Amino acid sequence: MKILLNTTNLNDFYLKLNGIGFLHKNTAHVHEFEVLNKFGNGYIRRYSYQNNLHLSIGSMTLQKDLTYSFSVEHKYFELVYVHSGYMEIFNESTQQLQRINRGEFTLFVTQGCKGWARLPQYEHLDFITITIEEEYIHALKKKGIDLTTKMPLFQKHLAVHHPQKLTMDIENLIKKIFMCPYNDETLKKMFYEAVVLEILSESLFRSAIQEDVPKLPVPLDNADIERLYMAKQVLAERMTNPPSIEELSKIVCLNTFKLKTGFKAVFADTIYGYLRRTRMEKAKLLLKNTQLSIHDIALQLGYCNGSSLSAIFKEHYGIPPKQYRQS
Secondary structure, eight states: OEEEEEESSHHHHHHHHTTTTEEEEEOSSOEEEEEOGGGEEEEEEEEEETTTEEEEEEEEEESSEEEEEEEEOSOEEEEEEEEESOEEEEETTTTEEEEEOTTEEEEEEESSEEEEEEEOBTOOEEEEEEEEEHHHHHHHHHTTOOHHHHOGGGGSOOSOOOOEEOOHHHHHHHHHHHTOOOOSHHHHHHHHHHHHHHHHHHHHHHHHHHHOGGGSSSOOOHHHHHHHHHHHHHHHHTTTSOOOHHHHHHHHTOOHHHHHHHHHHHHSSOHHHHHHHHHHHHHHHHHHHOOOOHHHHHHHTTOSSHHHHHHHHHHHHSSOHHHHHHO
16 A cells, blocks of 8 residues: 655645654754654654755655655755665656665756655665755855856756765765754754755765866866775775875776876865875764773774874864863
8 A cells, every 4th residue: 555645846745744644743943744653653854944955854664655746846956865775756757767775866956847756665764855945046146156057967957867876975974964963953953954065065066076077187087086086985994094095096096196186186185184184073973972092093093092193183173182072
């Protein structure tokens, strides 16, 4: 048996959830839709920000398929990240069925789009959606940030942009959303907004780089850019014992000049600068979320002792790690 729902826009979708097995709980900070026990368990939480920027966080296991049709006239942009499970979207105009699997994200540029989406039964699904309405784009443009020129994709009337694998940076940002350290709803909403802006920046920057390759200081094609992202991922995964630049160039099949120059052009940081920043970000997480000693954290991050970590941490953040842990 399926739960069927007809919607005309995003607001309509969330309004109608209340009548098909979701209990709507509204507060000053969040709209929460809790799955009723007879339909499964879990929730969808929707946070709305200034100028129609929205974040939805879903975590649920349904006992019935939830299939909803949509017919959307106005234009909006939506990034969908699936953290576990999968979902399906069908576009009537292209007759294309899109499945978004775990670890994939999709950019939707929707206008005059009809189709349906399905959240499957008996499949634990964790996802986030970031919705950008045209009002938000116009507000940025007034501040001198024109996404329609930086992102040619926004000028197209696509219904679906093909899924791509998550980069390590975006995956780490998404984990932050699912592991929010705050219980206070005001702080939680502020925290989510900061992470959403980081995700947008990373996602749009990567797309813009691929749309604007000729302006880079070193010639890079799409394959080169993928290798640079691979290099970034290798550094993040091997921060305890990172490869030398020569070793890294062999791993990703780029010469050392293109690796160093391309890395700095694409990521606005040197290889060693990125490695240090990644270590410091992980140090913050370990300090706040574990009882490990500073010495043990230092060893996990590839430093020889706690003193080395403390000196670099203080230089990077302005306070020593012990003080940060106590704050």
